[in-house]
Amino acid sequence: MNSLVCTVLFVSQDPKANKSAKAVFADERHYRLINCETEQDAAEKFNNVDCQLIICDEAVLANVRKNFLVTARVKGPQTARIVFGDDSKSERIGKIARNSAAFLRMRKPLKSEHLGMVAKRALEMAELSRRHRILSRELKLSIDDDLFGGHKEEAIKAPWSRFEKLIYVSPSMDALCAAARQAARTELPILIQGETGTGKELLARAVHYNSSRRESPMHVQNCGGVTDEALHSELFGHVSGGFPGAISDRLGLFRAADGGTVFLDEISEISPAFQVSLLRFLQEGEVKPLGSDFVQTADVRIIAASNRPLGRLVSEGKFRKDLYYRLKGFELDIPALRDRVDDIPALAAFFLERAAEINSKRIVGISREALDKLSMYDFPGNVRELEMEISRAAALAYNNSYILPKHFSEVIASIEARKDSLASIEADGRTLKEIIEDLESQIVFRVLTRLNWNQSKAAQSLGLSRVGIANKIKRYSLDQKARQLNE
CATH class of the missing domain: 1.10.10 (Arc Repressor Mutant, subunit A)
Structure with a gap:
C-alpha cells in the first residue's frame, strides 16, 4: 500500500451516501475506499487495515456509548472520524460525536463537493492533533532536561513504516513486506513461517486486504489440536447426519470464503491423512462435505502458516513434499524480534500510544534505561510479548510520566548491561x-x-x-x- 494513499472506511447502508463516497474517493492514486454496511464488518476491516479516515452513518450504530466509533478512537487515536445522519445537530449524533471524539459531523444528504471538503478538513485536524501531541512531549522533555541536567529521559521518536497493521523500521521487515505486497498481487498460495508471536496472521490479513480478493471474506482456521473429522467439518462442511452429532448442515470455510481467502494456521500439525485431502483441494478446488455424495467447487486462496519449519519436517518424512511445494507459491519468513532489534523502539511507541488511550493517560515516553532493557531482552514471545509488556507498563505508570524499568516484569527489569x-x-x-x-x-x-x-x-x-x-x-x-x- 502506497503510504501517500489515504484509506477511507465508509460505513453506511444508505445507497445515496455510498454513491457520494464513491464519487469523492474514486481516485485510486490518492484514496482507497472500503465500504461497510454494519458495525461488525467495519470493526473487522478497521482491525485489519491501516485506516486514516472513518466516515460513519449514525443509523448503523446501535448504541451511543459502546459502538464501533468509540472502539476506533481507542485502537486508532490518530484516525480522523466523521459521523453523519439525518440531523447533524440531534442529541443522538451529539452523544456519538462526544463519546467517539469525532472530528466533524455532517447532515444527510451527503453532497459530493461538501463531503470532499469535510473529509479534507478532518484529515488536516487529525494531522494537527498528531503534531500537538509531539510538541507536548517535546516540551515535557525540555523541562525534564532542565530539571535533571539533560539526558535523563527521552520519549521515543521512531517514525515507522506500515503494512496495514504491521509496524516496522528494520531492513529485514521492509524486504519481507515488499515481497508480501508482490505476493498479494498474485493468486498463488502463500506459506508464512516464523516463531509464535511474530505476527503471521497480521501478515496474512495484510496480504488479503491488498489483493484482488479483499472485497470477499477471509476466514481463519487453527489446525493445531483438531481431529481430522472436526477439521474436515470446519473446512469442507458436513450434511445433517454426516457423522454422530451432526444435526444440521454446515457450509464449511472453503465455501463460505468463496472468492476470498482461507488462512490455515499451524499447518504443520495436520495429519498425513488430512494432508492428502488438502492437497486434492489445492489441485482441484473441489469440496465434498462430510456425509455428502455431491462434490462442489470453491475459489479460495490458501495462506498457510507454521511456527515449525516445513522444509525440515519434509526432510524428516513428517510432511508431504508435494503439499509443501503446493503451499509455497510464495514463501515468507518473518524474523524473530530478537533478530530485528531496530523494530523494538517503533513497536514500543506504537503499543504505548494505544495503551495510553485505553488507560486514559498521557504518557510522555519511555526512559532510556527502560528502552535499553527492552533492546537487551530476547523476547521469546516476540511482538506479542512486547505488546503485553508495554500494556502492563502503561497501566502501572503515572499520568504525565515516563515508562521506567520498574514498570516491566521482573525478567526484563532485572536485566543488566551485557558483559563483553x-x-x-x-x-x-x-x-x-x-x-x-x-x-x-x-x-x-x-x-x-x-x-x-x-x-x-x-x-x-x-x-x-x-x-x-x-x-x-x-x-x-x-x-x-x-x-x-x-x-
Whole structure:
C-alpha cells in the first residue's frame, strides 16, 4: 500500500451516501475506499487495515456509548472520524460525536463537493492533533532536561513504516513486506513461517486486504489440536447426519470464503491423512462435505502458516513434499524480534500510544534505561510479548510520566548491561579450538533457526555451500538440538 494513499472506511447502508463516497474517493492514486454496511464488518476491516479516515452513518450504530466509533478512537487515536445522519445537530449524533471524539459531523444528504471538503478538513485536524501531541512531549522533555541536567529521559521518536497493521523500521521487515505486497498481487498460495508471536496472521490479513480478493471474506482456521473429522467439518462442511452429532448442515470455510481467502494456521500439525485431502483441494478446488455424495467447487486462496519449519519436517518424512511445494507459491519468513532489534523502539511507541488511550493517560515516553532493557531482552514471545509488556507498563505508570524499568516484569527489569562476550570466553578455560567450534555451532544454529531451517538460504547467508552447511549440521548435531527444543 502506497503510504501517500489515504484509506477511507465508509460505513453506511444508505445507497445515496455510498454513491457520494464513491464519487469523492474514486481516485485510486490518492484514496482507497472500503465500504461497510454494519458495525461488525467495519470493526473487522478497521482491525485489519491501516485506516486514516472513518466516515460513519449514525443509523448503523446501535448504541451511543459502546459502538464501533468509540472502539476506533481507542485502537486508532490518530484516525480522523466523521459521523453523519439525518440531523447533524440531534442529541443522538451529539452523544456519538462526544463519546467517539469525532472530528466533524455532517447532515444527510451527503453532497459530493461538501463531503470532499469535510473529509479534507478532518484529515488536516487529525494531522494537527498528531503534531500537538509531539510538541507536548517535546516540551515535557525540555523541562525534564532542565530539571535533571539533560539526558535523563527521552520519549521515543521512531517514525515507522506500515503494512496495514504491521509496524516496522528494520531492513529485514521492509524486504519481507515488499515481497508480501508482490505476493498479494498474485493468486498463488502463500506459506508464512516464523516463531509464535511474530505476527503471521497480521501478515496474512495484510496480504488479503491488498489483493484482488479483499472485497470477499477471509476466514481463519487453527489446525493445531483438531481431529481430522472436526477439521474436515470446519473446512469442507458436513450434511445433517454426516457423522454422530451432526444435526444440521454446515457450509464449511472453503465455501463460505468463496472468492476470498482461507488462512490455515499451524499447518504443520495436520495429519498425513488430512494432508492428502488438502492437497486434492489445492489441485482441484473441489469440496465434498462430510456425509455428502455431491462434490462442489470453491475459489479460495490458501495462506498457510507454521511456527515449525516445513522444509525440515519434509526432510524428516513428517510432511508431504508435494503439499509443501503446493503451499509455497510464495514463501515468507518473518524474523524473530530478537533478530530485528531496530523494530523494538517503533513497536514500543506504537503499543504505548494505544495503551495510553485505553488507560486514559498521557504518557510522555519511555526512559532510556527502560528502552535499553527492552533492546537487551530476547523476547521469546516476540511482538506479542512486547505488546503485553508495554500494556502492563502503561497501566502501572503515572499520568504525565515516563515508562521506567520498574514498570516491566521482573525478567526484563532485572536485566543488566551485557558483559563483553569475549571476556567470558577467555575466562572459561577451554582451548581455542573448542571456543571456535562452540561459536561456529551457535552461529550456524541461530542462522538456521532465523531462516526456518531453509538450508539454501542459511548457506547463502553464511557464505557456505549446501554440502558445507549440511556437514556442519551433522558435525554439531544441530538437527537433534532443534528437535529437543521443539519437544
